[in-house]
Every structure is written in C-alpha cells, then in structure tokens.
Amino acid sequence: MQPEVKTNELKKHSPQTKRKRTLAELAIRYGFLLLMVGLIIFFSLTAEGFASPFSAVFIFQSVAITGILALGVTATLVVDGFDLSIGSTATSALMLSAYVMVVLEMNAFVAVIACLIMGAFVGLINGLLIVKMKVPDLLATLGMMFLLIGLQRIPTEGRSISTGMTMPDGRVTEGVFSPAFLALGRHRFDFFIDNLIPVSVIVLLVIGFLVWVFMELTRHGRLMYAIGSNQRAAELAGANVKRYKILAYMISGVLASVGGILLAARLGRGDIASGNNLLLDSVAAALIGFAVLGAAKPNAFGTVIGALFIGILLQGLTMMNAPYYTQDFVKGAVLVIALVFTFALSRRKGTH
Amino acid sequence: MLNTAVELCEITKAFGENNVLRGIDLELYAGQVTVLMGANGAGKSTMVKILCGVYNANGGAIKLFGKQFNPATPAEAIKAGVVTVHQSINDGVIPDLDIASNLILDNLARPGGSFFLNQRKNRAEAQKIAETMGLDVDVTQLVNELHLADRQLVAIARAMAHKPKLLILDEPTSSLSAVEADRLFELLDRLRESGVAILYISHRMSDIRRIADRIISMRDGKISGTFEGASLDYEGAVKAMLGHSMTDNKIDIPEKGEAIVAIKNMKIRSDSTPFSLDLHANEVVAITGLVGSGKTEFANILFGIEKPFSGNIVLDGKPYQPKSLRQAIDAGVFLCPKDRASNAVVQDFDITKNISIPFLNRHSNFSFLNFASEHKTANQTISDLGIICQRNSDEIGSLSGGNQQKVMIGRWLAQASNLLVLDEPFQGVDIKARRDIGKKIRQTASKRATLVLVAEIDEALEIADRIIVMTDHTIVGDYQNKNIDIGQVLSKVAGQLSQSTELSAHAT
Secondary structure: OHHHHHHHHHHHOOHHHHHHHHHHHHHHHHHHHHHHHHHHHHHHHHOOOOOOHHHHHHHHHHHHHHHHHHHHHHHHHHOOOOOOOHHHHHHHHHHHHHHHHHHOOOOHHHHHHHHHHHHHHHHHHHHHHHHOOOOOHHHHHHHHHHHHHHHOOOOOOOOOEOOOOEOOOOOEOOOOOOHHHHHHHHOEEEEOEEEEEEHHHHHHHHHHHHHHHHHHHEHHHHHHHHHHHOHHHHHHOOOOHHHHHHHHHHHHHHHHHHHHHHHHHHHOOEOOOOOOOHHHHHHHHHHHHHHHHHOOOOOHHHHHHHHHHHHHHHHHHHHOOOOHHHHHHHHHHHHHHHHHHHHHHOOOOOOO | OOOEEEEEEEEEEEEOOEEEEEEEEEEEEOOOEEEEEEOOOOOHHHHHHHHOOOOOOOEEEEEEOOEEOOOOOHHHHHHHOEEEEOOOHHHOOOOOOEHHHHHOHHHHHOOOOOOOOOHHHHHHHHHHHHHHOOOOOOOOOEHHHOOHHHHHHHHHHHHHOOOOOEEEEEOOOOOOOHHHHHHHHHHHHHHHHOOOEEEEEOOOHHHHHHHOOEEEEEEOOEEEEEEEOOOOOHHHHHHHHHOOOOOOOOOOOOOOOOEEEEEEEEEOOOOOOOEEEEEEOOEEEEEEOOOOOOHHHHHHHHOOOOOOOEEEEEEOOEEOOOOOHHHHHHOOEEEEOOOHHHHOOOOOOEHHHHHHHHHOOOOEEOOEEOHHHHHHHHHHHHHHHOOOOOOOOOEHHHOOHHHHHHHHHHHHHOOOOOEEEEEOOOOOOOHHHHHHHHHHHHHOHHHOEEEEEEOOHHHHHHHOOEEEEEEOOEEEEEEEOOOOOHHHHHHHHHHHHOOOOOOOOOOO
16 A cells, blocks of 8 residues: 555655755755855955955954844744844843943953843833733834833933043042953954954854754754644643743843944943944844745854855955945845745745 | 625635645625634634735636636735735734824825824714724724723724724634623624625634524635524534544554553643543544544643643653643653644754654763764654655755645654653644554554544544543543444534533634
C-alpha cells in the first residue's frame, strides 16, 4: 500500500515544476544578501574610499547600537510581541549611567550594573503588563515609552547631565565619567591595523551570536518560536507561555540598556536629546531581518544583516554626497521592500 | 400544502481530500421552522456557509422559490433573501453603535446613500423596524448596554430588515437563559406566521421541542433522518444524528492490566451526580456524549485546567492533583487536544519540530538541543504512524489533514505515558488515516491507560474496549465493546431527552 502512495506523491511534483519552484525559492532565500553584495560592489566602484577597512569599521560602528537594540526587538517579535519602549529604555540607561557617575559619584561598575538592572526591570514590567494585565503589547510598551521619556528627565529637571552642571538644589556636580566607562565607547582593539575595531562592534557581534545560539540551539528559543507561531498549541504542549513572554521582554530591556550604556560611553555626557532615532532604526533592522535567507520570521542573523544593510546604504550615500535628509527616506524604502520580500514573495507558509 | 422555499439537490463539497458534504438533498418550506441537528463535523456549518454564500458547492444545485440560486458572496445571498444570524452574537451587531444605527446599518453601507446622516429619519425608521419585530427598546441606546438576549433580538431584527425568505439561525440560544430564549421564540413564532422559512441549528432539546415543526438530522455529510408530523420523534432524531453504520473491524478486547487511574466520587459541578471510574493499563476507554455533556470539563480536570467541585484522583497509587498542564505532563498524563489547527499544529515548524515540542527536555543537554536525537524520534514517528511526506523537514502545512493529525498524535506517543487522553482524534481525518490512527493507539496501549473522547458512537465502537456514556456531567452508562446493544447506548446518550432540563448553557 505504502509505496504506491509514495509514487503518487512524486508524480504530483513533476521535475519541471519542482525546478521552477526552487528557482523562486533561491531568489527569496538569497535575494537580499545578493542585493547587499551588489550594493557593496556598486559603492566600492563609485564612491572613493568606500572599500577600506576604516570605512567598514565605521559602518559597523554606526550600526552597533541600533543592532543591539534590534536584537532585543527580535526577541519580542519571536514570541509574537513587540517592544516600542526600547528607544526610551536605552536613553534612560544613558541618563542613569551619567547620573550614577556624575551626580552620585560612583564608579563605572556600579553604573553598568544599575543600567542593566533598570533594563531588566523595565522588561519585567512590560511583560507583566502584557501577560498578567492583558494589555496589548503595542499599547503597553507605548505607555512604557512615554513613562520613561518623562521619568529620565525628572531628576535633573530636564537638563542634560555633565560634570560641573548645577543641580536643581543648587549643588554643582563634581563626579566624572570614569575612564573605564568611557573606554567602552572609545577604545579600539588592534586588528591587523592599530586601533581598528571599537568595543561596541565586538559587543554587537558577541550579543548577536548569543541571541542566535539561544534562539536556534536551545530548547527555550525553540519554545519561544512555538509560542510566536501558535500560542495555544505551545501552552497545551506544556510550555510556560507567560514566563517565556516575560523573558522575551526582559531580554529586550537588558539589550536596550546595553545600547544605552555604549551610547553614554561614546558621548561622555548624559545628553537628553540623543537617541531619538534608536527606536525606528532598530525596529526597521529587525523587520528587514525577516527577509534575509528567506526566513520569513524574526531571527538574530537576519537582524544583524538588516542593521548592516542600512549602515552600508547610508555610508555609501553619504560618501556620494547625498544630503542627510534623504537618509530616512532611504531607510523607509528599504524597509518597505524588505517587507514585500517577506510577506508577498515568501507566502508559502500557512496555505493549508 | 406548504410552499417550498429552498431546495437543495445533491450538494457536495470537499476540502482537499476531505469530503464534508456528500450529496445533500433537502427542502425547506415557507412558514415552517426546520431544526437541523448534527454532531461536530457532520457538515452543518459547511452547508449553512454554502447557503449564505461563503463557500461554493463543488456539485449539485440550489433552488430558491424555483429559481437557480448560486450566491458567490454573502452580500449576494442576502440580496436574494437568504439571511443568516451567526452563533456569535457580536458578529451580527456593532456593540459601540446605538440600536438605531445597527438596525439600518445595511442601508448606511449601501452605495449611493446620502453623505450626511439624517439622525431623526434614521431613528424613525429604526423605530418602525423595532415595532414590527415587537422589540420594545429605546433605539438610541447603545447595543453594548443591552443584555445578551436583547442583543440577539437586535441581530435578528437587523436580519429581518433584509426581508428574508429564508432565515438561518446558528445556535441562537447558546448564550441565552430560558426566559431570554422565550422572547426569541415568540419572535420566531411571528416570523413563521408571516411565511418566512426558518432553518434553526441547535442542540438544545428544550429549544427544539418548543420551536420545531420538523427535524433534520445530519451525519457524515449526509442527511441521516427527517422527522415531521404531529408528534416529533426526538429520540429518533438524536439517534440519526449520532448514528451508526456497522463497522467491519471487530475489536478483540485484551486482558486488562492493573488500574492506573482511580477516580473517586468526582462531582464535576456542584449540582451533578458524583461518579467513580477506574482506568486500566492495556485498555482503551471511549467517553461519548453530546455537546455539553461534561466530556470537555472532565478532560480539563484531568489536566489541571479546571477544578472539580469535589472528589479525588489517584494516579499510579499516588494522589494526583495537577495545578498546571506542565505538572500533568510531568506526571505522565498527556492530552492530545481536539481541533488541531488552533490547539496543536505549529504552522511555522516542520514535522520534526512539531513532534518534539512537548519533550524538548529529552532532546537537549543543559538546554542545548540535540538535533540528532530530535531527528531520530521524528523519523521513528514518521515510520511508525505511516506519515506520508518527502522528508522529516517538510512544512507541516504541506501535509494532508490526516497526516497532520498523525503528527499530532505521534507527538504524544513519542514518550511513554501513564494516561493518554485523545480528544476527538478523528476530527477532520480521512478514513484511511482514521484506521491507521486507531490501530496505532490500540497497539501502543499496553503500558498505559487510554481515554478517547468522541461524539460519534461509530468512532467509539471502532477504537474502544469499553464505552462510557456521559450525560449531565456524570457517567450514565459503562459498556464492554462486545455484543453491545447500540440502541441502548444511544438512548443513554440521548438521555437528556427524558428530562427537559436545560442542556449546557454554553453549548458550543
């Protein structure tokens, strides 16, 4: 009985249709990477100085913080959630680290730990709002975003934090950003060329690798993908859905605060105006990641590539003297094209 | 003689290889309430969806007052005079608008209407509709301030605004109390007098008794019985709906092992009769009963999703009180849920990943997945259950319904259990897969207790050593599947008939 059925199955996919389908699949799978390679070649030929190690490192550095935040967004997307509060969590970490060192005059270690705890706590609250209070994810994290934007300005009455500033109570701050902390943003490792690779790039690569390992190689990541695809089925298979959802938002919060720490270390002051673009850029990177390798799902590798893609495009355009205000337009266009890749072209899933 | 309003002739419909309707012949008469009964999966809702233009039939013809009727869209069906009120009330009304707007909503949506609202005119018009329906409400009230019954009446009033020739009501009383339902019936009486043909889908006997002029039973995509005349044969209708055609495969009841699960004095609800039940190793027990008989609640109790009113469970000699599904699974009590599309299949995963979900612990070291062991289990499951696929990394969505169900069952057979509960394992499954699944479940049953929840007697006869009938949240019959008197079992299942009590208020 069985072999008969099997030959029937084979007949259905005649070789020709099969080959056509794989061609389309190849396009979906490698289209975005090919586009990126094409872009690199194009800029190398047309923009002078684009093809150099320094330019490559500059691109990496420009996308490092966005990429780290985007990895956090990816974690929430995996469980079919969304985190709009990452940008403001990052700027809160920026302000908190400055406050701890400059106003409270504590050391770099305390500042980093305080930021990480703050990020985890924000994620926990987000998760509890969504899981326990049943607030829809977009609304809960939107509320958290506003809350944090306001909260980070209260201690200094809306002023940026720097050494020698006057606090609301008339006290003049005497603390400084410790050199160890600033090194996080400014130190460069030697890599064939002296002082080449900044710390933030290393942090991006390490976190990207860790998130990839966690999502693809551990059972926790597997269950989180299951929850994102069919929450009820995951629940009935014994997965602790609530705990994993909260975990995803905590990962997001912690990664956002890491991004904030690196930003603070680069700026060397608690600048309330910086980090405005972080949210949109990192969401874009995570969504572009859907299209990479035809994954059609949130994934760590795609997210990092997505961030790099935007970085390459912007760097290339800048070197070709495109005006700064075209940047957002270009980012938007890339995002829309990537989403078309994901949702229109690779709509092979869930057809039954 | 009554006018024939609608005539269905040899209607067939298949989804893939799953034949849902297999030649429906049916006439509905004007000025008559026809009640349609059928177990889950009998094809009721598919037939209704064909009538109201959601699906197209594969074959056959429909005539509406003698004219060919092939609605391509719901709007077309409504225009032709076939109006449906769906089970979920909120599909029929917009809660945030007032009653007046709801009643004339379809006028508002009609193209070519005036740009600005004329509130006064609209309200007057709505008031008129409400009055003709005997609906005594203030039309400026918001619908979400109304009781369920009033909402339902508004939904029906809205349907009536289309001047239907055929009105289809899908379990309209499932969320109404007896008093509320009475108001609905009064309205239906008036509609019947005005010559509307009404197709009424329900499982509630009290409803059927009150409103039916005629009962049609459906089973397995066919009309299995038509009952009319002065005294309707309710019991006959239930039997026809649950039905039974001689199955050819005989069950050899094996020696049963020791008791693995012992349930003592279990009261599912505060007002239900307590029962005790032992489940043995090497024994497949089927529980059957109508919708609302308490099967689902009983399964939920076994998995810690619900708590019984009283009673206790002993599992393998130890008291068993799970607080969560995880605890149940860890204790070796597995549930293969019904309705796989929403409760079991993870669409984004391939076959392998779908199989390994519940037992990832076993396929990982220090949380790191061991892909080799995962693939081994998947290949084992695929060959054990005869799952037809190209390779174990095929998308789950590329499999047929029967093969998907095999994957879902294989998921829970991959690890030894103390008690395996399968809720409607034959739902949406073709006959061959059904045989395979049944055989596999029986083959593997030697070390565990096995409980199968099915609505259809046939399925119980096909798979079980022992058949238990549930009615009103308690056990009313317990039979060995040997020379079984099917008539007696069916009477027990239909037992709710003898008492005119409310069936479940939440029958879905």
